[in-house]
Amino acid sequence: MATFIQRIQQIRPGRTKKVVQTLEQAGSPGAVSGPRKIETLPLDMAPNDPLVAYFLSAPGAVEIEKLNLDSPALKGLKATGVQVVIPLVSQGELVGLLNLGPRMSEQDYSTDDRTLLNDLATQAAPALRVAQLVREKQAQDLERERIEQELRVARLIQQTLLPKEQPELSGWHISRYYQPARAVGGDFYDFLYFDDGRLGIVIGDVTDKGVPAALVMATTRSILRSTAHASSSPGKVLEQTNDLLHPDIPPKMFVTCLYAILDPVSGRLEYANAGHDLPYRNHDGIVSELRATGMPLGLMPGMSYEEKEVVLAPGDSVLFYSDGLVEAHNQVRDMFGFPHLMKLLEVKTNSMSTIDYLLAELAEFTGPDWEQEDDVTLVTLGRDTSRADNTKGSISDASVENGEASFAGASTQNHNQWHTLAEWVIPSEPGNERQAISRVAETVKELHLSQKRLDELKTAVAEATMNAMEHGNHYQPDTPVIVQVLASASSVAVRITDQGQGPAVFRAQMPDLEAKLEEMQSPRGWGLFLIEHLVDEMNITRNDSHHTIELIMNLDSEGGSHVNQKS
Amino acid sequence: MSTRSLEAQVRHQPRVAIIDLHGEINSFAEDVLNTAYAEAESRESDVILLNFSDVDYINSTGIALIVSLLARARKTKRRLLACGLSQHYVEIFQITRLVDFMSVYPDETSALNENPTAIIDKRPAS
Numbered sequence: 001m002a003t004f005i006q007r008i009q010q011i012r013p014g015r016t017k018k019v020v021q022t023l024e025q026a027g028s029p030g031a032v033s034g035p036r037k038i039e040t041l042p043l044d045m046a047p048n049d050p051l052v053a054y055f056l057s058a059p060g061a062v063e064i065e066k067l068n069l070d071s072p073a074l075k076g077l078k079a080t081g082v083q084v085v086i087p088l089v090s091q092g093e094l095v096g097l098l099n100l101g102p103r104m105s106e107q108d109y110s111t112d113d114r115t116l117l118n119d120l121a122t123q124a125a126p127a128l129r130v131a132q133l134v135r136e137k138q139a140q141d142l143e144r145e146r147i148e149q150e151l152r153v154a155r156l157i158q159q160t161l162l163p164k165e166q167p168e169l170s171g172w173h174i175s176r177y178y179q180p181a182r183a184v185g186g187d188f189y190d191f192l193y194f195d196d197g198r199l200g201i202v203i204g205d206v207t208d209k210g211v212p213a214a215l216v217m218a219t220t221r222s223i224l225r226s227t228a229h230a231s232s233s234p235g236k237v238l239e240q241t242n243d244l245l246h247p248d249i250p251p252k253m254f255v256t257c258l259y260a261i262l263d264p265v266s267g268r269l270e271y272a273n274a275g276h277d278l279p280y281r282n283h284d285g286i287v288s289e290l291r292a293t294g295m296p297l298g299l300m301p302g303m304s305y306e307e308k309e310v311v312l313a314p315g316d317s318v319l320f321y322s323d324g325l326v327e328a329h330n331q332v333r334d335m336f337g338f339p340h341l342m343k344l345l346e347v348k349t350n351s352m353s354t355i356d357y358l359l360a361e362l363a364e365f366t367g368p369d370w371e372q373e374d375d376v377t378l379v380t381l382g383r384d385t386s387r388a389d390n391t392k393g394s395i396s397d398a399s400v401e402n403g404e405a406s407f408a409g410a411s412t413q414n415h416n417q418w419h420t421l422a423e424w425v426i427p428s429e430p431g432n433e434r435q436a437i438s439r440v441a442e443t444v445k446e447l448h449l450s451q452k453r454l455d456e457l458k459t460a461v462a463e464a465t466m467n468a469m470e471h472g473n474h475y476q477p478d479t480p481v482i483v484q485v486l487a488s489a490s491s492v493a494v495r496i497t498d499q500g501q502g503p504a505v506f507r508a509q510m511p512d513l514e515a516k517l518e519e520m521q522s523p524r525g526w527g528l529f530l531i532e533h534l535v536d537e538m539n540i541t542r543n544d545s546h547h548t549i550e551l552i553m554n555l556d557s558e559g560g561s562h563v564n565q566k567s
Numbered sequence: 568m569s570t571r572s573l574e575a576q577v578r579h580q581p582r583v584a585i586i587d588l589h590g591e592i593n594s595f596a597e598d599v600l601n602t603a604y605a606e607a608e609s610r611e612s613d614v615i616l617l618n619f620s621d622v623d624y625i626n627s628t629g630i631a632l633i634v635s636l637l638a639r640a641r642k643t644k645r646r647l648l649a650c651g652l653s654q655h656y657v658e659i660f661q662i663t664r665l666v667d668f669m670s671v672y673p674d675e676t677s678a679l680n681e682n683p684t685a686i687i688d689k690r691p692a693s
Binding site for chain 1: 593594595624626627628630631632634635637638641653654655658659662663664665667668
């Protein structure tokens with residue numbers, strides 16, 4: 001008798017079942033001779049094939065020739081010469097078929113034969129199922145090991161390329177947190193250090209997970225690092241990175257990325273965004289998004305990226321983050337979400353670090369058994385409340401010929417804590433100092449300065465702004481002057497920052513009116529002289545790319561006396 | 568805030584020229600100021616009075632222009648006077664010591680009254 005043992009292997013749940021037939025010609029029942037011929041015949045049997053339903057509904061031996069079903073599998077069986085099939089059913093599932101060809105005696109199968117075969121099927125079905133489960137388990141173990149190995153590689157790539165240390169900037173505090181999901185998403189962040197003291201901050205997310213995402217992350221990081229050192233414009237850097245990345249990135253993959261450049265002296269933060277989650281800035285408890293538009297990297301070439309800037313005042317902070325935080329779900333599948341994140345930042349009053357605070361809130365939101373769905377990356381940038389540290393050592397060459405001005409830059413150390421009242425930028429065009437006057441006057445209205453003091457402050461602001469526009473920015477309209485107004489309990493300060501390079505050469509010589517009237521000295525050169533006599537304190541700080549004049553006026557001072565003393 | 572360009576009118580009286588200034592004295596004011604001054608000195612006035620009563624902004628460049636006019640006046644032995652300055656710009660003239668070289672008066676009348684070479688303008692001071 002020929003015995004066909006058919007093994008059904010489920011390739012994918014709900015998909016076509018691959019049926020492999022094994023032909024064992026073992027002679028008639030009771031024969032003692034061993035297998036004489038083994039032949040494997042593959043047979044596809046779809047789960048919705050009517051034959052499957054028939055076998056499940058009619059246990060026991062089935063005479064194939066008597067069946068009339070519109071079944072591809074039935075046709076296949078008939079084509080192989082199968083006469084009788086005994087379905088192997090285990091726990092309601094068809095796990096195999098015992099297929100018999102014609103008896104070698106050419107007689108029909110007897111009732112005893114069928115009974116014997118049915119008994120055999122009853123024993124064989126669970127055994128076959130166990131064998132299948134063992135084999136499936138082995139295959140799953142191998143697949144799991146392969147995935148684990150891949151994840152180890154992905155983690156290694158990412159962790160090797162992420163910064164080992166966080167930047168240490170005087171007057172600033174920077175923190176980062178990175179927790180990959182088990183599947184290792186494509187999050188990354190980076191810090192770039194420029195010779196002029198500026199700091200580049202990158203945060204990004206590659207679509208996909210595992211090794212492919214890690215490789216794209218590594219490529220993106222390398223391109224970004226290369227282009228960032230060739231251009232000081234965040235928008236241009238993203239544009240070039242996109243054009244270089246696009247030809248090599250696998251189909252359907254892309255990278256969201258935000259790139260910001262911080263000038264730690266002025267607090268100016270320039271940024272451009274390639275489709276990444278918008279950072280949040282916290283300014284005096286008011287949280288706002290730092291918006292800039294741009295397509296993700298790698299999607300299409302020739303993209304341009306909007307460039308924005310903001311000046312971070314003392315006490316300000318910025319949160320950069322990835323979608324692993326905002327897209328985390330709790331047990332009822334609610335999403336953490338942007339509004340929730342924004343609200344948390346607004347109401348934060350405790351002394352915890354922002355990262356610890358947000359992680360605690362995330363843990364509370366997701367519950368204890370949360371399986372992290374995606375990488376969570378957080379980078380925080382905060383400016384210290386006091387800028388005293390920020391000015392140390394940054395003004396060594398800002399000496400003054402006559403020593404009259406205070407260039408120590410240490411003034412604000414002596415005052416109470418400062419808070420920012422307003423800040424804005426002014427294009428460097430002649431006459432625009434009037435904008436500064438107007439805005440400052442409006443801003444300090446709440447401080448109730450006397451008219452005399454207000455007029456003095458306005459003129460000092462005008463002169464400092466003119467200096468910045470003329471000497472620092474050479475009246476280039478697209479090079480703005482940054483104006484910040486701060487207040488403490490006892491003073492008001494106005495900081496005016498240009499984009500000038502080199503030493504602070506605001507004044508060529510001390511104005512000497514007699515010499516000017518004799519035309520032995522230029523009639524100009526009054527700006528700094530006036531400022532010194534109009535405010536209570538003036539400081540100048542600089543680095544390689546900026547000068548900042550700080551004007552301080554004491555709120556309880558009547559002013560004027562210093563004029564008499566110095567004039 | 569929009570800026571006001573400078574306008575100037577010159578009134579001549581015997582030996583006195585009065586330059587009425589309107590607007591802002593900044594870098595844009597140079598031509599107007601020089602033209603007005605040239606007009607003022609064209610009739611051999613001994614005294615030239617700058618009337619700042621309608622001037623609301625003077626910056627350091629404007630101060631430099633005034634210094635230039637003062638130097639020009641000293642060269643030609645003319646007296647340059649100022650009137651109508653706000654309290655703040657009187658302070659600026661003090662800081663820069665311009666007051667040491669040009670007398671500053673509250674208004675046109677007082678300026679002309681206190682200068683023996685000047686004849687009082689019959690027009691009411693603005």
